Amino acid sequence: MLSVRHLTKTYPNGKKGLQDVSFTAAPGTVTAVIGPSGAGKTTLLRSLNRLITPEQGTVTLGDQELRGADAQALRQARRQIGMIFQDYNLIEPLSALENVLQGCLGQKRLLPGVLGLYTKAETSHALALLDEVGLRAYAAQKTRDLSGGQKQRVGIARALMQDPKVLLCDEPIASLDPQSTRTVMTIIADLAKARNLIVVMNLHQVGIAREFADHIVGVNAGRIVFDDNAAALTELAAAAIYEKEATALA
Ligand SMILES: Nc1ncnc2c1ncn2[C@@H]1O[C@H](COP(=O)(O)OP(=O)(O)OP(=O)(O)O)[C@@H](O)[C@H]1O
Numbered sequence: 689m690l691s692v693r694h695l696t697k698t699y700p701n702g703k704k705g706l707q708d709v710s711f712t713a714a715p716g717t718v719t720a721v722i723g724p725s726g727a728g729k730t731t732l733l734r735s736l737n738r739l740i741t742p743e744q745g746t747v748t749l750g751d752q753e754l755r756g757a758d759a760q761a762l763r764q765a766r767r768q769i770g771m772i773f774q775d776y777n778l779i780e781p782l783s784a785l786e787n788v789l790q791g792c793l794g795q796k797r798l799l800p801g802v803l804g805l806y807t808k809a810e811t812s813h814a815l816a817l818l819d820e821v822g823l824r825a826y827a828a829q830k831t832r833d834l835s836g837g838q839k840q841r842v843g844i845a846r847a848l849m850q851d852p853k854v855l856l857c858d859e860p861i862a863s864l865d866p867q868s869t870r871t872v873m874t875i876i877a878d879l880a881k882a883r884n885l886i887v888v889m890n891l892h893q894v895g896i897a898r899e900f901a902d903h904i905v906g907v908n909a910g911r912i913v914f915d916d917n918a919a920a921l922t923e924l925a926a927a928a929i930y931e932k933e934a935t936a937l938a
Pocket residue numbers: 699700701703704705723724725726727728729730731732
């Protein structure tokens with residue numbers, strides 16, 4: 689279980705990114721974080737692997753608390769947390785396979801990692817992951833020549849290379865067309881179930897969140913304003929999450 693309790697983040701300029709945010713995300717489920725622009729979705733996601741350090745609260749994965757963890761404990765915890773990004777963060781001149789192999793760099797000794805020397809076991813693991821996301825035939829292709837949806841699938845395979853317990857997805861479909869969006873969301877939702885992964889993703893599309901997520905957290909002005917099963921997100925409830933933006937801006 690990933691458990692977030694009373695997280696509060698204030699930026700140096702005094703802006704409140706998060707205010708007393710609490711929720712839990714369970715293994716085998718997809719939690720979508722939705723809310724208007726500036727609501728705090730990115731701040732929340734980045735607080736989960738401490739790319740951002742909130743000044744108060746706890747983030748607990750299993751029996752490890754991350755917000756106050758020392759450097760070594762944080763390094764160990766981060767090995768269990770994979771991440772995928774809106775703009776994929778791939779190394780474009782490298783092949784799909786080489787990009788996926790990058791996912792095990794955190795576990796390798798420095799020299800073989802720097803030299804790009806991978807074991808047979810690592811290479812076959814990476815190929816199996818490309819197969820899992822439907823890209824086995826593209827293993828040797830440079831990622832710059834892949835479509836957006838294919839790039840994101842390489843990003844997913846790279847994240848899985850570290851055998852994570854948690855997959856954090858920062859706007860994973862924001863750059864994709866509708867068809868690739870459905871492919872990528874189906875892969876992520878299926879992986880969550882098949883691998884018992886805790887998936888937390890920021891999304892802008894409410895319809896996609898309702899269709900593919902199990903659990904929805906609505907954020908507005910740094911606070912949780914909705915926390916329930918996806919089926920409970922009626923149009924009225926969704927409008928309320930976003931409506932506050934209009935009120936706040938008025
Ligand atoms: N580095 C920063 N310094 C100061 N304020 C920040 C910083 N990053 C974010 N903020 C502020 O914190 C609040 C939450 O921002 P955040 O980026 O988490 O929102 P978001 O929901 O991800 O928005 P979007 O959907 O537009 O990406 C906003 O008011 C934003 O202006």
